[in-house]
Amino acid sequence: MGGWRWFERRLQILFGRDGAEREMDEEIRYHIERETQLNLAAGMSPAEARRRALVDFGGVERHKEQVRDVRGARILDDLVQDARVALRGFLKEPSFTLAVLLTLGLGIGGNIAMFAILQTSFFQALPYPGSERLVLGRVTWNGQVGETVSGPDYFDYRERATSLEELGAFTPFVLRSTLTGEGEPDRVAAILASPGYFAALGVDPVLGRTFTPDEGERDGPAVVVISHGLWERRFGGDPAVLGRAATINGTPYTIVGVMPAGFRLAVDTDVWLPMQRGGPWAQARQFHNFVLVGRLAEGVTVTRAQEDVDRISASLAESYPDTNRNKGLALTPLHDALVERYETTLLTLMAAVAVLLLIACGNVAGLLLARGSARRSELAVRSVIGAGRARLARQLITENAVLAVGAAGVGLALATWIQRGILAFVSLERLGPVEPRLSLAAVGFALSLSAFSVMVFGVLPAVRVARSDPASELRGGARTAGSRVGTRVRSALVVAQVALTAVLLAASGLLLRSFDELRSVELGFDPSDLLTASVQIGAMKYPDPASRTDFFRVLAERLRAAPGVEAAAFVTHVPVRNPGGNVRVDLPERFGTSGVFGQLADQRSVLPGYFATMGIPLMAGRDVAYTDAPDDPRVIVLGASLAAAIFAGDDPVGRTVGVDAGEEEPVVLEVVGVVGDVVTGHPANGARYAMYVPYTQRAGTSMGLVVRARGDMASASATVRQALREMDPDVPLAEVGTLDGEVDRVLSSNKAIAVVLTLFATTALLLAAVGLYGVLAYQVARRQHEIGIRMALGAGLRSVVASVVWGGLRLVAVGLILGIPLALWASRLVQEMLFSVGATDPVTYAGVAAFLAAVATVACLIPGYRAARVDPVEAFRRE
Amino acid sequence: MTARADLLQGSLDLLILKTLDLEPLHGWAISKRIQLLSRGALEVNQGSLYPALYRLRDRGLVASEQGESEEGRRVKVYTLTRKGRQALERERESWRLFSGAVEAILATG
Numbered sequence: 001m002g003g004w005r006w007f008e009r010r011l012q013i014l015f016g017r018d019g020a021e022r023e024m025d026e027e028i029r030y031h032i033e034r035e036t037q038l039n040l041a042a043g044m045s046p047a048e049a050r051r052r053a054l055v056d057f058g059g060v061e062r063h064k065e066q067v068r069d070v071r072g073a074r075i076l077d078d079l080v081q082d083a084r085v086a087l088r089g090f091l092k093e094p095s096f097t098l099a100v101l102l103t104l105g106l107g108i109g110g111n112i113a114m115f116a117i118l119q120t121s122f123f124q125a126l127p128y129p130g131s132e133r134l135v136l137g138r139v140t141w142n143g144q145v146g147e148t149v150s151g152p153d154y155f156d157y158r159e160r161a162t163s164l165e166e167l168g169a170f171t172p173f174v175l176r177s178t179l180t181g182e183g184e185p186d187r188v189a190a191i192l193a194s195p196g197y198f199a200a201l202g203v204d205p206v207l208g209r210t211f212t213p214d215e216g217e218r219d220g221p222a223v224v225v226i227s228h229g230l231w232e233r234r235f236g237g238d239p240a241v242l243g244r245a246a247t248i249n250g251t252p253y254t255i256v257g258v259m260p261a262g263f264r265l266a267v268d269t270d271v272w273l274p275m276q277r278g279g280p281w282a283q284a285r286q287f288h289n290f291v292l293v294g295r296l297a298e299g300v301t302v303t304r305a306q307e308d309v310d311r312i313s314a315s316l317a318e319s320y321p322d323t324n325r326n327k328g329l330a331l332t333p334l335h336d337a338l339v340e341r342y343e344t345t346l347l348t349l350m351a352a353v354a355v356l357l358l359i360a361c362g363n364v365a366g367l368l369l370a371r372g373s374a375r376r377s378e379l380a381v382r383s384v385i386g387a388g389r390a391r392l393a394r395q396l397i398t399e400n401a402v403l404a405v406g407a408a409g410v411g412l413a414l415a416t417w418i419q420r421g422i423l424a425f426v427s428l429e430r431l432g433p434v435e436p437r438l439s440l441a442a443v444g445f446a447l448s449l450s451a452f453s454v455m456v457f458g459v460l461p462a463v464r465v466a467r468s469d470p471a472s473e474l475r476g477g478a479r480t481a482g483s484r485v486g487t488r489v490r491s492a493l494v495v496a497q498v499a500l501t502a503v504l505l506a507a508s509g510l511l512l513r514s515f516d517e518l519r520s521v522e523l524g525f526d527p528s529d530l531l532t533a534s535v536q537i538g539a540m541k542y543p544d545p546a547s548r549t550d551f552f553r554v555l556a557e558r559l560r561a562a563p564g565v566e567a568a569a570f571v572t573h574v575p576v577r578n579p580g581g582n583v584r585v586d587l588p589e590r591f592g593t594s595g596v597f598g599q600l601a602d603q604r605s606v607l608p609g610y611f612a613t614m615g616i617p618l619m620a621g622r623d624v625a626y627t628d629a630p631d632d633p634r635v636i637v638l639g640a641s642l643a644a645a646i647f648a649g650d651d652p653v654g655r656t657v658g659v660d661a662g663e664e665e666p667v668v669l670e671v672v673g674v675v676g677d678v679v680t681g682h683p684a685n686g687a688r689y690a691m692y693v694p695y696t697q698r699a700g701t702s703m704g705l706v707v708r709a710r711g712d713m714a715s716a717s718a719t720v721r722q723a724l725r726e727m728d729p730d731v732p733l734a735e736v737g738t739l740d741g742e743v744d745r746v747l748s749s750n751k752a753i754a755v756v757l758t759l760f761a762t763t764a765l766l767l768a769a770v771g772l773y774g775v776l777a778y779q780v781a782r783r784q785h786e787i788g789i790r791m792a793l794g795a796g797l798r799s800v801v802a803s804v805v806w807g808g809l810r811l812v813a814v815g816l817i818l819g820i821p822l823a824l825w826a827s828r829l830v831q832e833m834l835f836s837v838g839a840t841d842p843v844t845y846a847g848v849a850a851f852l853a854a855v856a857t858v859a860c861l862i863p864g865y866r867a868a869r870v871d872p873v874e875a876f877r878r879e
Numbered sequence: 880m881t882a883r884a885d886l887l888q889g890s891l892d893l894l895i896l897k898t899l900d901l902e903p904l905h906g907w908a909i910s911k912r913i914q915l916l917s918r919g920a921l922e923v924n925q926g927s928l929y930p931a932l933y934r935l936r937d938r939g940l941v942a943s944e945q946g947e948s949e950e951g952r953r954v955k956v957y958t959l960t961r962k963g964r965q966a967l968e969r970e971r972e973s974w975r976l977f978s979g980a981v982e983a984i985l986a987t988g
């Protein structure tokens with residue numbers, strides 16, 4: 001028989017059961033017919049003839065079975081039969097089955113969920129053609145990677161870099177802007193982008209074009225590219241949108257293009273405004289507002305491109321020592337750069353779910369072992385009546401396979417939910433929306449995880465059964481050496497579970513403590529009952545400082561007079577919500593003398609009453625005033641620590657400072673007051689140097705409103721809305737919220753990881769407690785006899801309980817002794833996510849040990865009291 | 880029917896091969912032929928015939944094809960393959976050796 005025909009036959013045997021079976025049926029039927037005929041011819045009655053023929057054949061089914069056996073189909077049959085038996089068995093023990101499926105399913109589900117998130121974020125290509133050639137360019141200071149690059153530096157890099165096919169620039173923050181003209185005013189997010197930004201990413205607009213090179217030059221035409229979302233939302237997807245005017249912050253722009261849906265890089269925006277050489281945000285080398293995105297030339301590696309830009313950085317440092325000394329540009333593969341911020345979080349969570357699965361496996365192993373022990377006599381009986389050992393082991397393995405498939409199914413079902421939950425907490429906004437989804441790889445991952453976990457622990461009892469001697473098994477009942485080994489294995493599992501739980505608890509404890517520290521950072525103002533919003537007035541309608549000041553002054557006065565409002569004021573950057581906006585400041589005479597100079601301080605323009613409204617203490621001098629006229633000598637209020645840094649303890653009031661404005665000469669201002677320090681950005685960054693200039697002397701169109709309200713925030717915001725509508729219906733109110741809410745928002749990612757990890761740790765703790773409980777309850781059940789004797793001999797209730805509890809706590813102690821060093825080692829992973837709490841924080845570790853011990857004690861007490869209820873007479877009678 | 884001998888383990892294969900060496904036959908006819916050729920002394924356990932046939936077919940010693948029975952029914956007819964013929968030769972040799980040895984032992988004393 002040729003190889004192919006042999007193969008074909010095997011296939012037929014495996015899959016073509018029906019055909020082969022029919023063939024066999026026919027042949028045997030024919031045989032029996034012929035025999036019957038012979039018998040008839042020999043003079044038997046028809047019934048007798050047939051009976052005789054069947055008897056001679058010797059049992060049709062038995063022979064068919066033999067034929068099947070010969071043909072290897074037996075294994076399949078056994079498999080189906082075993083699976084059926086297994087299913088029936090599991091259905092008969094619903095609590096066991098449910099416990100295994102849920103425990104394992106949860107562990108597997110968490111792993112699939114994280115696996116899919118990791119897969120999407122780390123391994124999925126970015127949605128730009130040839131994205132592997134894209135790099136992100138960020139500034140470096142003394143080799144440390146920062147974020148933004150200055151506009152003039154960008155143009156130099158773009159013009160001189162030969163290793164880059166294209167280099168673009170964009171602002172990594174959005175400018176909240178007002179879009180007017182045709183219909184209601186609309187708040188939109190805008191970013192500045194250079195013509196090279198679109199060219200480097202290689203994404204074409206769905207309509208029109210992107211920026212031409214001359215639109216990126218100084219005073220280039222005012223054009224704008226809009227997002228697909230804005231196009232549909234505001235322009236109804238009208239193809240005739242090209243060439244139409246869109247007034248942004250009072251300036252008319254012409255719409256030249258519409259980008260495809262979902263097009264974004266790092267930030268979501270509604271419109272792209274051209275970044276212009278020497279234009280807004282790009283005036284000077286010391287103003288760093290752009291992140292660069294480049295496309296490597298064909299065949300150029302990142303390393304070579306980096307060498308290329310390093311040469312340019314060196315020559316810039318030589319040409320512009322004041323601004324470019326120690327400054328460089330770091331090129332990072334775009335995907336790596338976008339992911340790096342989430343790497344720690346995602347890897348921590350992945351490690352946590354993996355540990356959780358291990359702990360879940362521990363419980364499942366315990367359950368399987370217990371079930372295995374309970375079934376030993378059943379298996380022994382079966383082996384005595386003739387089931388082969390291989391056959392028994394095969395059945396156990398089949399049972400576990402059924403469990404594995406079931407658990408994988410439960411895991412898959414739970415995975416999407418878990419994933420949704422994780423993504424709801426942990427946002428990956430730089431990568432864009434990560435859809436909860438499961439890939440084929442994730443399903444494969446689930447099945448292999450499940451199979452692995454169940455097989456490792458399911459085969460253990462199988463091996464023991466194969467080794468066991470049925471006779472001693474039947475004689476000794478449950479009290480045999482084998483089950484003592486089982487207890488030891490289960491004890492070891494509990495120790496491992498406790499150790500792993502300690503690791504998770506420690507990590508979550510550290511993050512919770514860190515979050516608590518963040519929450520209690522001294523903000524420098526009172527965030528409760530503070531309503532904030534942003535207000536943008538039209539530059540055309542309010543062309544000069546006087547009219548702008550009037551608008552905000554009147555609005556503030558009307559608000560203060562409104563019921564439920566205690567105080568109201570305006571500031572360009574609401575603390576915590578709007579970070580950034582820093583410039584250099586120092587004594588005027590130090591300018592130009594020593595290259596890099598002064599302090600970087602956050603500069604804000606405020607209306608009078610701002611400090612009082614916020615609850616920022618005035619420590620010296622006075623607040624800004626409406627009498628600080630535009631043409632008067634310019635004045636400034638300094639934050640306390642900035643004042644101390646510049647004036648080194650001297651009284652600053654009445655002295656002058658110079659502020660860098662990107663020009664030859666600094667702007668000189670007189671210090672009129674000193675106020676308390678405040679946290680201007682993320683609380684983790686602490687209080688920063690800050691300075692305040694009067695709005696009257698620096699009047700922009702976009703301001704943040706702060707209102708100290710009494711009672712209900714909703715009615716306060718209605719009051720504000722009403723007042724604004726009365727002032728000017730064209731001015732939209734945006735970003736309405738409370739400062740408390742704002743603090744929560746900026747801390748949300750810190751909170752998210754702490755919360756998610758705490759959920760994991762709590763689940764782990766519960767599982768470990770259940771595991772501990774299970775072992776002890778089992779031990780108590782087995783030791784009833786012994787406990788009965790001890791009680792009969794006069795052992796008190798307390799000593800019985802204590803012996804059980806101590807037995808359990810010994811396991812916990814061993815688990816902690818192993819777990820705490822493991823946790824210390826593993827805490828390196830979360831270290832960089834911690835704020836003001838050390839990774840080896842002794843309080844946390846002591847707390848973890850105490851908490852674990854407390855929960856474990858409860859888990860031990862239940863079986864302990866059960867032991868105490870043992871009735872000696874009853875225990876003896878059972879023997 | 881007089882004395883009947885049980886088939887020795889493994890000898891059924893040899894008998895089937897020998898029977899098919901004479902001419903292609905269907906299953907029932909094989910069992911009848913063996914009975915006939917042994918003059919009724921050997922009764923093939925009918926049921927074990929088919930497993931043996933399938934085993935031989937899987938080993939490629941016999942082949943099966945659709946044929947017709949004496950009364951014109953479509954039945955499966957088994958033929959000896961070339962490999963089967965070689966196997967028959969080998970089996971025959973070893974059988975002779977074996978039965979000769981047994982005879983020799985029985986002939987003593």
